Amino acid sequence: MPLQQVNFKPGIDKQDTTVGAEGRWVDSNNVRFRYGLPEKVGGWASLLTDTIVGVARAQHPFVDISGNRYVALGTDKFLLIYFEGQLYDITPLGTALTSVQIATTNSSPECTLTFATNHGLAIGDIILINSVTLPGGTGYSDSDFENKLFQVTTTPSSLTITITQTTNATATVASGGSLTVTPYESVGPAIQSYGYGFGVGEYGGTVSGVAETTLNGAIDAVVTTITLTDSTSFPSSGRVLIDSELISFTGNTANQLTGCTRGANGTTAATHTDLTTVADATTFVDWGESAPASEVSLEPGLWSLDNYGQVLVATIANGKTFTWDSGIAARFTTRASTTTTGFETTNNPTATRVTLVSPTTRHLIHLGTETIVGDSDTQDDMFIRFSDQENINLYAPTAVNTAGTFRLQDGTKIMGALKAKETILIWTDTALYTMKFVGAPFTFGFEQVGTNCGLIGKNAAIEIDGAAYWMSPKGFFLFDGTVKSLPCQVEDYVYDQLDTTKGQQICAGLNNLYTEISWYYPNTASEYNNQSISYNYGEGSGMPGGIWYPSTEARTSYVDAILYPNPFATKFNPGNVGTFPVVLGEDGLGQSVLFEQEVGTDQINPDGTTTAISSFVESFDFDLSVQGDGEFFLAMRRFIPDFKNLQGNLSMTVAVKNYPSQSSTNSPPTPFTITSSTTKVDTRARGRFANIKIENTGISETWRFGTIRLDLQPDGRR
Numbered sequence: 001m002p003l004q005q006v007n008f009k010p011g012i013d014k015q016d017t018t019v020g021a022e023g024r025w026v027d028s029n030n031v032r033f034r035y036g037l038p039e040k041v042g043g044w045a046s047l048l049t050d051t052i053v054g055v056a057r058a059q060h061p062f063v064d065i066s067g068n069r070y071v072a073l074g075t076d077k078f079l080l081i082y083f084e085g086q087l088y089d090i091t092p093l094g095t096a097l098t099s100v101q102i103a104t105t106n107s108s109p110e111c112t113l114t115f116a117t118n119h120g121l122a123i124g125d126i127i128l129i130n131s132v133t134l135p136g137g138t139g140y141s142d143s144d145f146e147n148k149l150f151q152v153t154t155t156p157s158s159l160t161i162t163i164t165q166t167t168n169a170t171a172t173v174a175s176g177g178s179l180t181v182t183p184y185e186s187v188g189p190a191i192q193s194y195g196y197g198f199g200v201g202e203y204g205g206t207v208s209g210v211a212e213t214t215l216n217g218a219i220d221a222v223v224t225t226i227t228l229t230d231s232t233s234f235p236s237s238g239r240v241l242i243d244s245e246l247i248s249f250t251g252n253t254a255n256q257l258t259g260c261t262r263g264a265n266g267t268t269a270a271t272h273t274d275l276t277t278v279a280d281a282t283t284f285v286d287w288g289e290s291a292p293a294s295e296v297s298l299e300p301g302l303w304s305l306d307n308y309g310q311v312l313v314a315t316i317a318n319g320k321t322f323t324w325d326s327g328i329a330a331r332f333t334t335r336a337s338t339t340t341t342g343f344e345t346t347n348n349p350t351a352t353r354v355t356l357v358s359p360t361t362r363h364l365i366h367l368g369t370e371t372i373v374g375d376s377d378t379q380d381d382m383f384i385r386f387s388d389q390e391n392i393n394l395y396a397p398t399a400v401n402t403a404g405t406f407r408l409q410d411g412t413k414i415m416g417a418l419k420a421k422e423t424i425l426i427w428t429d430t431a432l433y434t435m436k437f438v439g440a441p442f443t444f445g446f447e448q449v450g451t452n453c454g455l456i457g458k459n460a461a462i463e464i465d466g467a468a469y470w471m472s473p474k475g476f477f478l479f480d481g482t483v484k485s486l487p488c489q490v491e492d493y494v495y496d497q498l499d500t501t502k503g504q505q506i507c508a509g510l511n512n513l514y515t516e517i518s519w520y521y522p523n524t525a526s527e528y529n530n531q532s533i534s535y536n537y538g539e540g541s542g543m544p545g546g547i548w549y550p551s552t553e554a555r556t557s558y559v560d561a562i563l564y565p566n567p568f569a570t571k572f573n574p575g576n577v578g579t580f581p582v583v584l585g586e587d588g589l590g591q592s593v594l595f596e597q598e599v600g601t602d603q604i605n606p607d608g609t610t611t612a613i614s615s616f617v618e619s620f621d622f623d624l625s626v627q628g629d630g631e632f633f634l635a636m637r638r639f640i641p642d643f644k645n646l647q648g649n650l651s652m653t654v655a656v657k658n659y660p661s662q663s664s665t666n667s668p669p670t671p672f673t674i675t676s677s678t679t680k681v682d683t684r685a686r687g688r689f690a691n692i693k694i695e696n697t698g699i700s701e702t703w704r705f706g707t708i709r710l711d712l713q714p715d716g717r718r
Helices: 491-497 500-505
Strands: 003-006 009-012 022-030 029-033 037-040 044-046 056-063 070-077 079-083 086-089 097-104 110-114 126-133 147-149 154-157 160-164 172-182 212-214 238-240 245-249 251-253 256-258 275-281 303-308 310-314 321-325 354-357 362-367 381-387 403-409 416-421 424-430 429-440 445-451 461-466 466-471 475-479 483-485 505-512 514-522 531-536 548-551 556-561 570-573 591-597 615-621 635-647 650-657 672-674 683-689 691-697 700-714
Touching: 022 548, 022 635, 029 531, 029 548, 029 615, 037 635, 044 310, 056 160, 056 172, 056 303, 070 310, 079 212, 079 321, 086 672, 110 172, 147 160, 238 683, 245 256, 245 445, 251 672, 303 354, 310 354, 354 416, 362 416, 403 445, 403 491, 416 461, 416 466, 445 475, 461 505, 466 505, 475 491, 505 556, 635 650, 635 672, 683 691
Parallel strands: 009 022, 009 548
Antiparallel strands: 003 700, 022 615, 029 037, 037 700, 044 591, 056 070, 070 079, 079 086, 097 110, 097 172, 110 160, 126 147, 126 172, 154 160, 212 275, 238 245, 238 275, 251 256, 303 310, 310 321, 354 362, 362 381, 381 403, 416 424, 424 429, 429 445, 461 466, 466 475, 475 483, 505 514, 514 531, 531 548, 556 570, 570 591, 615 691, 635 683, 635 700, 650 672, 650 691
């Protein structure tokens, strides 16, 4: 019989069955569709030999007045600057704590620091140590601590912490010496978590950052007075967690908890040994208790990054706003600060969800911020405050300035905002608003333009030439003057596996060269982003259901080719250790790699090694019958592949099945190796339905599919 050409429409269809998705591709990985044809995505190469400590979730490119290019990167621990192949640490610092003493233990790397006042530090915080004078006999030198970063290992009490050196001490030395500890401004946890059991840790576990101390002496299961090493950071009455036992108390005096009720909230009273960790569990949420909205979710460490001319404006989510001036000579040895000369933010709110600089009027806008500036207890997640024009440190409205406030109505919290030409788009968790400059006396006007279309996470929206695309908790949306729901042929696939409790970790990335938007998200089996779904907005409008394609290659931050020829993106490896900044005693912070996207065909790692990028695309189960729909078996004798571009080798698999509900079986002798010189392939496939799969796994391989022609022969009804 004559050869038959089988054509496939662009995009992946996962809403239908593999047989019902007629004329479509049904699965892919590391594949995009361009001009209607599938092709392997471009490669990516590390921009640095260093890797970044922590998970990067924000990038912002900008230039100074001399044309120098910068990319600011915000992680859960640091604020960094990428400048022409080098990283610089500009993380803002907290208040220095002086006259800190240090103690060591023989043959142990753990050192105890004792403070004169409450240190306010939590496990995992980053501290900078300097002005070091060690006591004698520790086996360390001052230079082992001087100007070094450490991660807080434990917080035994409000006056003590432990850190971990890279080598063991040679003697046990009681507290002595003197050093200065300067905390890095705390950004937030690496992952987003919700309150379960006794709190946001495991059931019966502790919450990172709560006050902790240790028992001063063992206790049995019945005592009602408990002696602690230091109870000053505990409330006058409340509850503590020791091992898995909750204990309520009514008094706290002289390091003793009195009036204790053992085995509280259904836990079991037990004996506990001396020096067992005791955690303040007063605010933990129990089973059956309703939790305040502010305690239901611990959002991950996030940044809002923008520029005010050549000055970087960086706001920690639910925290302070800092600036960094790229125009000064000592810019790379100067940290972001609230006191940057000429660009102070000392009068800014101290608790804000999102900030941005208005596109033409140069107001600094705080969204989800304080109703009383400087009082974080007054933070209102729906309240907006904007500065005077051209003055990012003036927020008190007067008759002669343009500072002001406004409160949105629809929703419970502002989730994110983007600049879209002359308009600012503001999403709450349920609605979309526009914010436009209208002049005196109101300065800005607000209009609600969408309902039931809230944003799932701060970084889950992208703006393209005035239009916005975003991911909500229930679907994908477009705003181009009106809010529209985006048809999506992979919607169930995405939302059935998406971990919606980690919406603030979702990252949207724009690759304008290929007219595609990608959303990177964590599925329910992962703590971090490990999946993505891409939408081709350039070609998708003419295709019912749009042109969508999934991948397992994930990113945590992404910026398009704005200042540089190609997009920049970060990939997080939780099991690896970052190299910049150098943090002594680092434990569990993970590693982010900064990649330049669309470079070559492979992944080029920070150490210069090459990792192959595998890709595949799989078709629907097409009908082999020429008489009836699936009634006759047909035999496929040969096929003729046609590739627009093919570099290296790839394999093609032909799989068959007799009924739609069956699993496909590869037809021998597949898979077939295809090269640029392959003219035809002989096969012996037989069945009612068949599909093809195109894939590559090797280094320096890339391809773009064209068509396929099949030699089909009738082969009976059974």
